[in-house]
Amino acid sequence: MPLTPLSTCEMTVEKERILITVKTYPTLSKKYGETVCTAGVRPDGTWVRIYPVPFRRLNDEEKYRKYDWLDVRLARNTPDPRPETFRPVDEAEFVPVGHLDTDDLWRERRDVILHGSKARVYTRLGELIADAKANVASLAVFKPTKIIDVVAEQEDEREWSEERVGEMRALTNQLDLFADNTWRETFKVIPKMPWAFSYRFEDADGKRSELQILDWEAGMLYWNCLKRANGDEQIAVAKVKQKYLDEFVKTDLHFFVGTTLQFHFRAPNPWVIIGVFPVPHQRQASLFGP
16 A cells, blocks of 8 residues: 655655564554554664554565664654654665674674663663653563563454454455555465463562563464464464573563553553564673683
8 A cells, every 4th residue: 555645844854774673463454454563773772663564565675674774764653642653655665774683692783772872771660651651652672670471361352353354355455556566466364363472570670560472473483383283272382482481581581562552541551562682691701811
């Protein structure tokens, strides 16, 4: 779906460089079809939410990975009051211009995300919630003090409703006269996640909480494990928990967290986990030499 033209005052004239750190599991939108909430940080560590992004409709050159740099023009997403929310001016600009790898214990990623000149890492959930209520933040990095468990619960609605699927089909049948419509010929709605995964943890004040994980990678991991397990959901769930609990807990684990528009001002705790940052522990230099 082509983007609506914007007035000059609404858009960022110059391109901004954004390091992509988050892609959430796709949801169905009445207005935009199947969309992905993409988020990232500027070189100074400040956050940006880019929405909507029809990720699976981008061509191969435009597809981007986590920790790719993008140079894009952005405009304030005016229906969304959250401070970090912008919309892309032109989908054709979604072409990676660089990538941060994992060399030297993720040094380059760590330098931007955790140590940028304006980067902030929350350790107290109370401060995070207060900043959401004040509309100061709707995206952040949070470092839990202790991971207690990964919880898996079956969703009440294990499939998209017929109404939402019908709306998607109607959208895909509406040809855009000035756009490449080849994606519509083979497009299939991504399955709804039948399981909800959450981290249970303590913060720096010892407060125990539970936040749902809405990361794209968690969803893809579940479906890949389900396929390898020949459809055995319990085995697939156990594999996801093993990854997010046993493997990630051995790292210097941080959460990428965000609020949803629906609950940003309403919920007692509006935050969810939209990605994980399992950065390796840094080695401590010996006082007595190597």
